[in-house]
Amino acid sequence: MRILITGANRGLGLALSQVGAERGHHILAGVRDAEQGRGKLSELEFSKSISIVSLDVTKEDSVLQAANFVKEHFGSIDAIINNAGILLERDKTIEDLNLEEVQLSFDVNLFGPMRVVKHFLPLLLMGDSSSIINISSEAGSFENAYGGDYAYASSKTALNMFSEQLSNYVKEKNIQVYAVHPGWIQTDMGGVNAPGNPIETAKGIFDLIEKRKIVESKYCFINHDGSPMPI
Ligand code: NDP
Secondary structure (H helix, E strand, O other), rough: OEEEEEEEHHHHHHHHHHHHHHOOOOEEEEEEEHHHHHHHHOEEEHHHEEEEEEOOOOOOHHHHHHHHHHHHHHHHOOOOEEOOOOOOOOOOHHHOOOHHHHHEEEEHHHHHHHHHHHHHHHHHHHOEEEEEEOOOHHHHHHOOOOOOOHHHHHHHHHHHHHHHHHHHHHHOOEEEEEEEEOOOOOOOOOOOOEOOOOOHHHHHHHHHOOOOOOOOOOOOOEOOOOEEEEO
């Protein structure tokens, strides 16, 4: 399969690139800094199966150019993993909240996947059976609304809604859509104390794409092991 991954240069995106390439897929590694991204990705064992694509999810021009580049050089794609994300304004009270940072959070975490799907969906529709994986977070669940994570949590809740809407839109077109909680994992965002390993999460996500798991969930918001997440 040919698979686009955003934010592929570090953290979960890098782990997804590694696992996908190891499993024999052609990875289109979306990175906003092509030079820095190439450096890290080229160290991977299966780097020959990885093509770098310049892609900043906050810029529609960049996403459109990336889609045109992929269409011209590779044709269709089989899956999109909207992985790029940012965590800002954690533990801020509403009185102290910087609204520009909230907007930036939505720009990356929600509008980013929207831009990518908008411009890459035609390439996905060329395949027989495709997947869209939006990397979400348990922070977006109502059960975790502790009252101090307005920017990140709200953007992920909205991403879950976008995923559900999209799922219903493309169901007839043989495209499966999931909003996936990756677990608390060791990355720059997750920190060194996180219990989870991004490689294990990446394996779970590829099991979903490869349809090795039967997912029994009313909604598309699920854990990386395929079990339903609370809305
Ligand atoms: P990291 O902070 O380690 O990596 C974030 C990635 O997103 C980087 O590759 C970064 O690129 C990229 N990125 C940020 N902004 C943009 C942009 N405008 N355009 C393109 N790429 C961008 O995060 P993780 O790997 O931990 O997170 C991956 C996903 O998993 C995110 O969606 C996150 O919300 C989610 N998640 C993570 C959890 C965890 O415990 N780590 C828990 C729950 C969810 P650059 O290097 O250029 O900045």
